[in-house]
Amino acid sequence: MKLFSSFSNRTNVPEIQRVRHELVRRNLEVCAVERLTPHMIRVTLGGAELAGFTSPSPDDHIKIFVPGLNGATVRRDYTPRHYDPQSGTLVLDFVNHHGGPAAAWARAAQPGDRLDIGGPRGSQIISGQIDHWLLIGDETALPAICRRVEELPADTSVTTLITVPGPEDEQLFRTDARHTAHWVHRPMEEADQAQHILSVLDKLVLPDRTFVWIGAEARVAKAVRLYLQEERSVSSHWIKASGYWVKGQADASVKDVRLE
Ligand SMILES: Cc1cc2nc3c(=O)[nH]c(=O)nc-3n(C[C@H](O)[C@H](O)[C@H](O)COP(=O)(O)OP(=O)(O)OC[C@H]3O[C@@H](n4cnc5c(N)ncnc54)[C@H](O)[C@@H]3O)c2cc1C
The missing domain is CATH 3.40.50.80 (Nucleotide-binding domain of ferredoxin-NADP reductase (FNR) module)
Incomplete structure (x- = not known):
């Protein structure tokens, strides 16, 4: 984890520390798919390649790689909703909107499917009084x-x-x-x-x-x-x-x- 800049070094205002992580691409398996609410699909991912995953800030994002409309792979941003190193699982929540390939991938996802993810590449950690x-x-x-x-x-x-x-x-x-x-x-x-x-x-x-x-x-x-x-x-x-x-x-x- 490498600290490379901060939003503000003034005292008395919050700081946003930008932290860099080694960029790792992982191939994961879909362990479970749940319709959390009518407009949210929860996908739980697992697999040996999750080892070493880190996400120190709640607003971190990873890239997911899914087939685009013409079949070529596209990348989209998603939040690591929950990572549990004990069980080796990573939870992503997908908005079920009807526009794009990432939402379409989540709608069709089934246990046993595979998903490539990359990152998080960095985190922004908010601190201060x-x-x-x-x-x-x-x-x-x-x-x-x-x-x-x-x-x-x-x-x-x-x-x-x-x-x-x-x-x-x-x-x-x-x-x-x-x-x-x-x-x-x-x-x-x-x-x-x-x-x-x-x-x-x-x-x-x-x-x-x-x-x-x-x-x-x-x-x-x-x-x-x-x-x-x-x-x-x-x-x-x-x-x-x-x-x-x-x-x-x-x-x-x-x-x-x-x-x-
Ligand atoms: C830091 C970060 C974290 C994010 N975390 C999450 C997350 O955890 N879960 C999540 O669901 N999304 C998250 N998003 C938003 C997600 O990346 C976008 O909604 C993305 O465009 C979805 O990709 P897609 O392939 O489904 O649609 P795209 O192919 O990107 O878009 C196709 C069409 O759908 C429209 N569209 C995109 N998103 C929506 C939407 N939500 N509602 C209605 N229309 C939409 C676009 O405007 C476009 O017209 C995050 C974005 C960022 C920047």
């Missing part, structure tokens, strides 16, 4: 958000604000943190519209030293960052925003959403 976490996202960010809530130390204060299509898409959080969940229901076709999140966010109190993490469709992530900085005077040092996908574009993301 954070008194409250606000985690905002859509269904693609649910794996990263659920993981962070689960991994936060006991009694840490955390609020989640998550958009999903309906109540049956909500997930349970197992955590020792002090967690408040806000679920917003909207059709998947409206996943690029920020007002669903903004209308709830507008009513939330943001205590001092709140770190806001955002993962959503790129326009939504940007609109939420803009609102927080312009309307709520949240400093950019206290926000990490990522566009996990871009509506209308295949294999697209904006890993660090900033205002121009």
Whole structure:
């Protein structure tokens, strides 16, 4: 694990440490497939090549390699939802949307199938004196958000604000943190519209030293960052925003959403 830079070396603001990992490609076996919710497919992977896998940050991502529409292999980003070195298993949660080859692969996956993965190549570890976490996202960010809530130390204060299509898409959080969940229901076709999140966010109190993490469709992530900085005077040092996908574009993301 190689530390190669930090987001900020100021005191009193959170730091994001960027850590590099040796890039390893692994061929894994599908051990189990579960329809977790109507719009989420959970795939559990295993195999000897998982040895040495590491994922220190909840918002890490790996590349998965799947057949594209014309048969050529394509790569997509997915969050290591849970890695258990004891059982040698890695869990990935796939949004069941009807657009692309990765979602199609998950829909068709069966025990015994194989999947190539690469990475994580790096991790961004957020640290500092954070008194409250606000985690905002859509269904693609649910794996990263659920993981962070689960991994936060006991009694840490955390609020989640998550958009999903309906109540049956909500997930349970197992955590020792002090967690408040806000679920917003909207059709998947409206996943690029920020007002669903903004209308709830507008009513939330943001205590001092709140770190806001955002993962959503790129326009939504940007609109939420803009609102927080312009309307709520949240400093950019206290926000990490990522566009996990871009509506209308295949294999697209904006890993660090900033205002121009
Ligand atoms: C750091 C990071 C971590 C991520 N982790 C996860 C994860 O754990 N689970 C997960 O499901 N996704 C995750 N994503 C998002 C995922 O990489 C994208 O949704 C990806 O585009 C899916 O690939 P695909 O082949 O299914 O669709 P693509 O071929 O990439 O896209 C085809 C079409 O589908 C649209 N599309 C893509 N995603 C969605 C969606 N969610 N809803 C509706 N339309 C969509 C595109 O705009 C495009 O028009 C992550 C992204 C990033 C950047």
